[in-house]
Amino acid sequence: MRKIYILCLFSFLFQPILLAQINIATGDSIFENFNSMGTSPTATLPANWRIDKQNSVFTTGDFASALQNTQYSSGNNMGNIPNNGIFNFGAGPAGSATDRAIGFLSTSNATKSGNVYVQVKNNGTVNIHQMDVHYNVEKYRNGSNNKDYRIQLHFSYDGINWTDAGAAFETKFIKNGNNTGFNPAPGITKPATGTLSVNIPAGNLFYLCWNYSILGSGGTNNGQALGIDDVKINKIKSNTTTLAWHYRSINTGFWKNKNNWETSETGLSNWVAASVMPSDSALTITVKNGHTITVDSSATGSDVNIELGAVMNNQGSKLEIRGNLRVNGTVNGSQGDRLVFRGNGNQKISGNGTLSLSILTINKNQGSVTLERPVIVDNLLELKGKIFTSAINLLTLGPNSTVITDNSFQSYIDGPLSKIGGTNFTYPVGKDGIINPISISDLTESSEFRAEYFPDDAHSLYSSTQREASLDTINRCEYWMLDRITGTASARVTLGYSDECGPVDPTFLAISKWDGTEWTNQGNGTYTGDTISGTVTSLNLISQFSPFAMASVGSSSMPVSLLEFTAVEKNKQIELKWITASEVNNDYFIIEKSSDGLNFEFSEQVKGAGNSFSEKTYNSIDKTPFNPYTYYRLTQVDYDGSRESFPIIVVKTSAEKNLSGRAYYGREGIVVKINSAEPATIDVLDMAGNKAFKTTISGSGEEQTVTVPSTYFHPGLYLIYVTNGIEGFIEKVLVNK
Template identity: 25%
Template sequence: MQGSHNLTVNSNWTNNGTYDPGTGTVTFNGTSTISGTTTSHEFYNITINATKTMTAPSDNINLYGNWLNNGIFNHNSGTITLLGTSDQNITSGNYPFYNLTVQNSSTGVNLLDNATVAYALSLVDGIFSTGSNYIISQDLTINAITNFSDQSFVYGNIRKYIGNGVTYPLPIGKGTSSTDYLRADLISAITGGTSYIDVSVDAITETSNNIDANLTSTQNGEDLTEVLGEDAIWTIIPNVQPTGTYGIRLYVANIGLDAGDDNFFCIVKRDGASADYSDWLSLDGSTTIPANDAAGRIYDSGNGYAERDGYTSFSQFSIAKWTSTLQVELVSFKGICKNNSAILSWQTYSEINNDYFIIEKSRDMVNFFEFTRVDGAGNSNVINSYEVKDNELFSGDNFYRLKQVDFDGTKETFNTIVINCDKSNDSEAIINVYPNPFRSVLKLYIENLNDHDVELIFLDETGRIVLKKSIFVTDKLYETSIDLKELKPAIYYLRLVSDLKVFNIKVTKQ
C-alpha cells in the first residue's frame, strides 16, 4: 500500500507486506493490535481516539510524523523510533512507552504532555524539547538514557528515577543549539528517601545580588572569584530529600573554562530560591573534590567535568573558579619520629616560579638556622611530595620551619612544627596546622587524640581571646578544616587544649 492515505482502523492492524505511510494519519478507533511479519512497522502520524485502545507490536514502530494518544496505549515492551525529517509532536496521553528512540534528522521532537519511558530512552539525533513538561525515565539502571550527545539531548525537564550505587547521566540543555548542551551526572549512594529527581538547566544575567562580588565561599583555602551562572545553573529537585549521600558531575563543555583553569574550578551549591551569590557555597570540608589533575578537576579539551561528592540534599548547582594567589600552594607540612630520626615531609598543590625550599631548625623556636635545601618543581599544577631526614636531633623539642624561595629570590615562610623523639611513642599526641599563613581556612592534622575534645582558642598579639571553637577528634589520624573567614588578617596565637596536652602555635591570617 502506498500514498499519503488517512486511514481509520476499527479493529486490528496486520502488515504482512509493505506499507508506505507517505504523510498520512492512521487513526485507531477500536480495540486494536498491531502485528504482522514485518519487524519494523512504518507510520507517519498515529492517533489513538478517546476511550480506544492500541497495543503496539513487541518489536518496532517507526514514526515519521506525530503521535497523538487520546485513548489507551499498551507498549507491549516494544520500541517507538521517531525518524522524522521535520519537527515531530508527541502527546502520550499519560500512557508510558517502553523503549523510545529519538532519531530525528531535523530540529527534533516536541513533547506536548508528560511522557514516561519505562525502560530505555535512546537519544541518537535531534533535540527532545519538553517545554514545561517532563520526560520521565523510570528504569533504575545506568542504561536508562543512552546515546546522547551535543546533537541529541533534552531541552527542558528530565524526571529521573534513581537507585543506589549507580551513576546516572543527565543529558540536559538550556536550548536547542549544540552549544546549549550542559550534561550533568548523578553519582548515587542514596539509600532511601529520594525516589526521583527533576533536573533542568538555565543561565541567568548577573545583576543585583547575583554578582561575583558577593561571593564569600572558599575552596582549598582560596577565595572563590567567579561563579559561571551566566553560562549554567543546574536545578535538581527531589520528590523528598535523600537518606545517604551522592555526588554530582557538571561537564565543562560550553562553560567559560579552558585548560588554564585546571585545578582551579569546582562545584558550588545554593538554595533553589536564592537570588544572591553570597549563598553559593563550596561546602569544602563537608564534601570532597578529586585530587589535582584527576578527572573532576581538569578541562580535558572540553571533555572534562567538575565533581564533588558527599552531598546530602538537592538544590541548585553551578561551577565556580578561583585564582591561586600563592606562589606555592601547600597541602601539608608534617614530621614524625622513626628510628631516633625525624622524618619531615610536605606536599604542594601547585608551584609557580619555585626555585627551592629551605628547612630551618631551632631548639627554642626563636633562633633558627638553615638545616637543608630541597629543589622545587619550578612551575607545576600537580601534587608534589617532598621528604628529608634529620639524624642529628637535639635533646627534647626540635622545631622545624619551612620556607619557599622563588627564582627572583622572593621568600614565603610556612608553618613551624615541633618534634620530640625523646618521648615519641605510638601514643604521643601531635598537632600540626597548615597552610600557615592561611587565608580563610586553616587545616588541622592531629595524631593520637582520638575520642578527645579539643578546644581551639585564638588570641591576638595582646593576649586577648578573639575566638573559641571546639572539635571532637574521632580518629587516631584526624584531619579537619576550620573556617576562619570571620578573623581579620593578623598574627594570632592558637592554643589547642585537650585533657592530654596543651599546644601553642603561632599562625598568620593573610
C-alpha cells in the same frame, strides 16, 4: 543574479490586494524575484511571503507568526556592519539596485538562524504529488566564523511542522576567514534545483521554508550574509491514479492486516477498503474508538492518532513514526517494544491518554521532538537528536532505564529531565545548541531527581556576589537546576566545564550550590580532563538541592591575567595597548589618566572579553595627553562590580626617552637590562599577582644589568614591571628551569 524573464506571464499571482494566497494547480508555474519590494531597508515582502529570525541554530518557526518586512538593506561592499538580522539585498548599491533578494546575516545572540517562507494553495481539482523547485542562493558577504554556512529548503502542510527537503536542496558555503563584502554584489551565486515529492490535496495549503544557519556548533558571530532570489516552481504534477493518504481502523486486529483499515484521499469522505497496510506514505493513521490494533513486528507510520477509547498494543515490536503521535486512548507497551521517531522535520508527542513505553528512540538528523504531554520511559532512551520538554510536559526515566546518546552537539534534552532510581546517572541536558550534562552518583537511596541546564548568567536570579569567602568567583556563563522531587537521597554532583566559559584550571574549580541566600562551596573531590574541558565532582555527599554552578577557589589567577600594558607617543597622541592571557567574568576595562600620578580622571571604557583563555589585545588612543608627562591607570571590572587596578605607567610627550630596557631568562636567572636617566624600580610578579622580587637602581643614563637569581622562581610565566616615575614598561619572561 540571473534573470528569468517570465514574470509577466505570472504577475497576477503576486498581487496581494487580489488574492488571499498564491494559487497553484497541475501544470502551473510560479516565480518570484523580489524586485517589486524596492530598495527600502524595511521593505514589504510580496504577498504570502514571510520572514523571521531565530535565536537558535537550525531552527524553523511558523508561517503565521513570521514578519512581512525586512529590517536592513545592503549590497556592494557589505563588509563589517553593525547590523544583523533580516536584509533586503541589492545586486549593486544598496539604495539604488533594482535587482533584489532577501536573506540574513547572523550574530552571536539575536540572529542565530533565519527563515524565508511562502504559502501556496492547491486550487485545482486533483491532488498534487510532485513539484520542481528552482532558486538561487546568493552570497553578499564573507564570514570570519570558523564554521561553514548553509541554506536548506523545508516543506510543511501546516506552516508549523517542517520536513527537510533533502540534500538536493542544501546549499553550502565554506568558511572564509574574513568579513569582506563584494563589489559587485553578490559575489557568489549558487543555483538549487530539484523535485519535491509532496501530497497536497485539492483545496489545501502548502508551505516552503528556506532555513539559513551555521553548520555545526559554536558561536554564530561574524557570519556569512546569504540571500534567496529567483524562486521558480514549475512542472507541478499530479498522479493520474488516486492515492490513499489517510487511514483509519475499522476492526480490532493486527496493524499489518490490510482488512483492518480503510482509506480516503481527503480524510473527510469517500472511505474505501484499504488495498495495502498503512505506512509512512500515509498522511494520517487513526485507531478509532472501540478498536484495538496490535503491532507485533516492525511497522512504519506518519502521523499516528489513538482516539479516546482506542487501544494500540506494542508486543515487543518496533513502530517507527515519521510524523506526530497523539494518544488520547491507550498505548500499551511490553518489555523490549520500541517507539522510534525518525522524521527529518519537527515532530511532537501529544494527547491526554495512557502512554507506556519500554524503549524510546530518537533518530533524527534534522528537526526535534517536542513533548506536549508527560512521557515515561521504562527501560531505554536512545538519543540521536533533540527533545524539548517542560515542567508540565516532562520526560521521566524509570528505575530500570538507561540512556545511550551519540555524544553529538545536537543530541540532548532541552528542558527538565527526571530520573527515578538509586544508581549513578548522567543527565544529557542542554539548550540552544549547547550540551553540558550534570551527573549524580553514590546515592544513599532510591529517589527521583530532576535536572535542567541553562547556558545563561544566573546572577539576576542568584546573586554571584553573595558567596562564601572560600569562593573567588561564580561562573556566570551557565548553571544547572537539580531538584530532588521524591525521596531523601543524598548524592555527589558532577558538572562539566569547558574553556568556552572562560579559562580553566581544574585544580582550582569547585562545585557551588545556592542555598537560598548565598553560593556555598561543595568542594572538588575529583576532576577529569584538562584546561580545555572536563568534569568536577563535589567533595562530599550533598543532601539539599538547588541551583548549581561551577566556581573558582584558591585565587588561582587574577580575574584578568595581564601580559602587557604599554603607552607610546605617536604624532602627539598616546597609543595605549594591553594584552591579556586570560579573563574570567571580565565585564570591561577603565582607562584613567593623570598629570601627576595621584589625581586621576576618566579617559575611556573598553568592553572586556567576559571569559577567555586565549590572548586578547586591546587598543586605545588618547588624543589629548598631558604635557610633559601623562600617567595611565588600567582597571578591570567584573560583572559583579568588583574591580582590580594594574600598575600605573607613564609616558613623556616629548621626543626625549628617559627609560628603555628589556628582560629575558638566562643561565643565572632573570636578566633585566635598563637604561634610565632617573632611579628606577623593578618588580617581578608571578601570574597570580604575587611579588617574587623587588629592587631599585640609580639613574645613570647608561645601561645597567640586574640579575634576579633563579632561586626566587618556580617554572612559569613572570611579569617584570619597570618604572622610573616618569616612564615605564612591562616585559613577560618564561622561566623553564
